[in-house]
Amino acid sequence: MPRLIHFALLMALCTSAVAQEGDSPWSGDAELGFVASEGNTDAKSITANGSLIWEEGNWKNDSQMQTLNTESEGVRSAERYFVSNRLAYTISPHNYLFNYIAWEDDRFSGYKYRAxxxxxxxxRIIEQPDMLWDAEIGPGYRKAEELSETGGATEEDGILRAASNFRWKISPTATFEQKLSVDHGAENTVSKSTTSIKTTVKGGVALKVSYMVHYTDNVPQDKVHADKQTTVTMVYSF
Known part of the structure; x- marks a missing residue:
């Protein structure tokens, strides 16, 4: 699992470097933990995730990185990599414009990649000291290639993307978060729901439990529509 280890080390180094700056526009999380998956991937694995946020003035940039890689007796049973970047510009106290880019490689979903x-x-629908809710919508484009030894079919589709992010600070040490997204196109629709709760253990260290459902309307032959993932991670926030 060398790539997973390299990713975790890279996230730790980036986290340390940013945290040392103090009064920085940068913030984020570095996660490492256990994951149980059902669907196209049935495995128990180690996962490493990271988020890096830069916010200054009217601008906010949010980068997300996720990786999952499992091998058992030399046979790889799960391999997933996901990277996204979202840049937003506030045009008024509760309104903003955004640009979103994502790339996913999940060989066990039947796709070589999806961009x-x-x-x-x-x-921003709700803005309170203990509660935030953002919703967004806009047009886009998606390209995906099916995984095949002889060269898989390529899907290209104009989409309408709708997304929601709800965060509720239940107590001084516990935060609930619900993220939803739907990328609807004429050829395919991809939906993703992630529900999580994070509890602070001490300082910047927390325990996070999350449940993700990734649903694809049209899937390659012999693949299921829904991938489900339950994750328990230790999180370092800065």
Missing amino acids: TIAFGYGR
């Missing part, structure tokens, strides 16, 4: 780009309008 998405979208842009549009977002609005």
Whole structure:
């Protein structure tokens, strides 16, 4: 699992470097933990995730990285890599414009890769000291290639992307978060739901439990529509 280890070390180094700056526009999380998957991937694995946020003035940039890689007796049973970047510009106290780019490689879903780009309008529906809710919508484009030894079919589709992010600070040490996204196109629709709760253990260290459902309407032959993933990770926030 060398790539997973390299990723975890890279996230730790980036986290340390940013945290030392103090009063920085940078913040984020570095996660390492256990995951149980059902669907196209049935495995128990180690996962490493990271988020890096830069916010200054009217601008906010949010980068997300996720990786899952499992081998058992020399046979790889799970391999997933996901990277996204979302840039937003606030045009008024509760309204913003956004640009979203994502790339996913999940060999056990039947796709060699899936790339998405979208842009549009977002609005902060709720803004309270203990609760935030953002929703956004806009047009985009998606390209995906099916996995095949002889060269898989390529899907290209104009999409309408809708997304929601709800965060509720239940107590001084516990935070609930619900993320939803739907990329709807004429050829295919891909939906993703992630529900999580994070509890602070001490300082910047927390325990996080999350449940993700990734649903694809049209899938390659012999693949299921829904991938489900339950994850327990230790999180270092800065």
